Amino acid sequence: xxxxxxxxxxxxxxxxxxxxxxxxxxxxxxxxxxxxxxxxxxxxxxxxxxxxxxxxxxxxxxxxxxxxxxxxxxxxxxxxxxxxxxxxxxxxxxxxxxxxxxxxxxxxxxxxxxxxxxxxxxxxxxxxxxxxxxxxxxxxxxxxxxxxxxxxxxxxxxxxxxxxxxxxxxxxxxxxxxxxxxxxxxxxxxxxxxxxxxxxxxxxxxxxxxxxxxxxxxxxxxxxxxxxxxxxxxxxxxxxxxxxxxxxxxxxxxxxxxxxxxxxxxxxxxxxxxx
Numbered sequence: 001x002x003x004x005x006x007x008x009x010x011x012x013x014x015x016x017x018x019x020x021x022x023x024x025x026x027x028x029x030x031x032x033x034x035x036x037x038x039x040x041x042x043x044x045x046x047x048x049x050x051x052x053x054x055x056x057x058x059x060x061x062x063x064x065x066x067x068x069x070x071x072x073x074x075x076x077x078x079x080x081x082x083x084x085x086x087x088x089x090x091x092x093x094x095x096x097x098x099x100x101x102x103x104x105x106x107x108x109x110x111x112x113x114x115x116x117x118x119x120x121x122x123x124x125x126x127x128x129x130x131x132x133x134x135x136x137x138x139x140x141x142x143x144x145x146x147x148x149x150x151x152x153x154x155x156x157x158x159x160x161x162x163x164x165x166x167x168x169x170x171x172x173x174x175x176x177x178x179x180x181x182x183x184x185x186x187x188x189x190x191x192x193x194x195x196x197x198x199x200x201x202x203x204x205x206x207x208x209x210x211x212x213x214x215x216x217x218x219x220x221x222x223x224x225x226x227x228x229x230x231x232x233x234x235x236x237x238x239x240x241x242x243x244x245x246x247x248x249x250x251x252x253x254x255x256x257x258x259x260x261x262x263x264x265x266x267x268x269x270x271x272x273x274x275x
Contacts, residue, residue: 012244029056029087032107035099035243036144040154040171046091048152053104054087058112066271078105081271085111096176097154097171099142099244102266106245109271119265121251125258132251134264144243155208155264158237160230168209169234171242176205199222203231206238 019025031052038050062084071077082093085108093101093273107177109117115137122129149155154170170176203223208214208220247264 009199023081027056027059028111029054030107030111032104033141035103035141035245036064036097036171039144039151040097040148041095043152045095046089047096050089050091053089053091055085055104055108055111056087058085058108062108062112064275075178081105081108087116094174097169097173097243098177099242101174102245102247103141105266106136108141112271117264117270119261122259123253123256123258126256127259128253128255130254132249134249136165139264142242142244142246145189156241158234160226162227163229163234165230166205166210167211167234169206169238170208171238172202172205179205199235202232206234232258 008130019027031054033052034047034050038047041047062081065071065080065084066077068077071080079093080099082104083091086104093104096104104205115135117134117136118131120129120131142204146156149157149168154171154173157166157168159166177188200220200223203226204216204220207219207223210219213219248261248267249264250259250261252259
């Protein structure tokens with residue numbers, strides 16, 4: 001596993017005549033490695049076999065995007081932010097799998113506010129909640145190590161351990177994730193919040209075929225009745241092999257010195273480290 005961004009980050013610059021000629025400042029840009037190397041995207045996609053993406057540093061214009069009430073309400077802030085910062089490539093961030101999208105998001109954040117990321121976490125030993133700090137430029141890249149059924153297709157094969165059924169699954173894109181959240185919200189609203197279907201919703205959106213059957217209703221039925229051992233094994237396999245950024249972080253509790261491991265939270269404070 002390699003570091004996401006080393007200390008020798010590219011200092012190339014974009015041409016911006018007014019900023020350069022009148023103010024003596026050039027907006028920096030960087031090349032961001034894409035964890036999947038683009039091999040899971042359709043050959044007609046601009047993402048196909050794309051190993052890196054050039055981004056420009058965040059400016060006040062991007063802060064306007066981050067603080068836009070309209071974009072916040074419709075949940076498209078990050079999509080517009082990525083589009084605003086990507087240089088020289090016409091990509092749709094909603095069609096990127098989460099890990100590739102996160103790689104861009106983390107890099108963009110670093111160009112704006114640096115690698116230091118303060119976060120809060122709770123110790124599992126003494127339950128104390130404290131403030132800690134992580135270096136985003138030290139996060140590791142999880143490269144795609146399993147092969148898709150063919151290059152240019154986001155489909156992978158896995159045999160369930162109990163039922164022995166061969167399934168094909170995909171890594172979820174942002175568009176898939178929005179559909180997943182919509183079904184979760186629908187379930188919650190129709191059960192007064194008493195029932196959540198995050199596990200079945202994830203599986204329904206991830207599985208594309210079971211023993212040659214691609215009918216979504218039949219896949220949904222199978223998911224609802226599949227053995228729990230199969231469900232857990234598949235989710236573990238997907239999480240282990242999904243390319244992206246390793247957000248795991250160890251911290252020593254400031255109260256009892258217990259060493260904890262957590263996933264770095266990516267919330268509103270991720271792009272607004274201070275006010």
